[in-house]
Amino acid sequence: MLLPFLPLLFMLGILGLFFFLLFVLPVRILAHAYRKIGVRPQYMFLILLLTLLGQYVDIPLLPLGRTFVAINVGGALLPILLSFYLFKRLLPLRGRMLIGTAIVTAIVYSLARIVPGAGIAVPFLIPPLTAAGVGLLLSFRQAPPVAYVAGSMGTLIGADVLNLYRIAEIGVPMVSIGGAGTFDGVFLTGIIAGLLV
Numbered sequence: 001m002l003l004p005f006l007p008l009l010f011m012l013g014i015l016g017l018f019f020f021l022l023f024v025l026p027v028r029i030l031a032h033a034y035r036k037i038g039v040r041p042q043y044m045f046l047i048l049l050l051t052l053l054g055q056y057v058d059i060p061l062l063p064l065g066r067t068f069v070a071i072n073v074g075g076a077l078l079p080i081l082l083s084f085y086l087f088k089r090l091l092p093l094r095g096r097m098l099i100g101t102a103i104v105t106a107i108v109y110s111l112a113r114i115v116p117g118a119g120i121a122v123p124f125l126i127p128p129l130t131a132a133g134v135g136l137l138l139s140f141r142q143a144p145p146v147a148y149v150a151g152s153m154g155t156l157i158g159a160d161v162l163n164l165y166r167i168a169e170i171g172v173p174m175v176s177i178g179g180a181g182t183f184d185g186v187f188l189t190g191i192i193a194g195l196l197v
Contacts, residue, residue, distance in 0.1 A: 031045075032195070037086065037144045037148040038090065038144070047082065051074045051079075052074060054072070054073030054074030054077065055075055056074070058070035058071065058174070060174075067170070067172065067173060067174065068174045070175070070176045072178035074178070075176075075178030076160070076176075076177045079156065079178070080153070083097075083148070093146055097146055100135060100154070101153045101157070103150065103154070104158065107130050107154075108122055108126070108154055112162075114169045116171050117171055117172060119172075120163055120170075122158075127154065127155045128189045131150045131151025135148075135150060135151075148191075156177065156178060
């Protein structure tokens with residue numbers, strides 16, 4: 001009796017699994033990560049939505065030679081604002097956040113390479129692992145917010161900000177702080193660091 005509908009049921013099951021793996025599971029993981037770093041539940045979806053949509057929005061800042069510098073909303077502006085919020089809210093952790101940011105910045109800067117025509121590249125796993133390690137070392141009991149701030153800000157500063165003087169080597173009309181590959185680096189570093197600890 002169900003035999004004619006078996007292929008249809010199988011396809012619906014595959015589509016359901018696909019939807020779960022692509023949308024539901026990542027959102028649940030990100031919500032868990034945001035909760036661990038100290039974002040209140042009522043703001044999690046809004047921050048996630050703004051971050052994901054904001055990766056497509058660049059706000060122009062200033063010209064440097066023939067290249068215009070912009071800041072990416074999802075990859076830089078929102079992580080900066082969230083880091084500032086955590087920094088302001090968690091007074092006892094401020095010093096540890098600053099030390100952690102300095103350590104991650106130094107490591108990311110030493111590994112950052114200019115890729116002509118593309119941007120700045122950093123080995124994918126180094127920033128989140130470094131941020132997680134720094135968070136655990138500096139503040140074992142409250143490692144997630146320290147790891148998030150150190151990872152996000154350290155990656156932004158070490159990869160983008162400290163390499164602005166090399167902007168001509170990239171050879172593109174516009175570079176975006178926190179944009180392109182750095183969006184992934186900053187966003188994923190903060191989230192992965194929060195999850196690892």
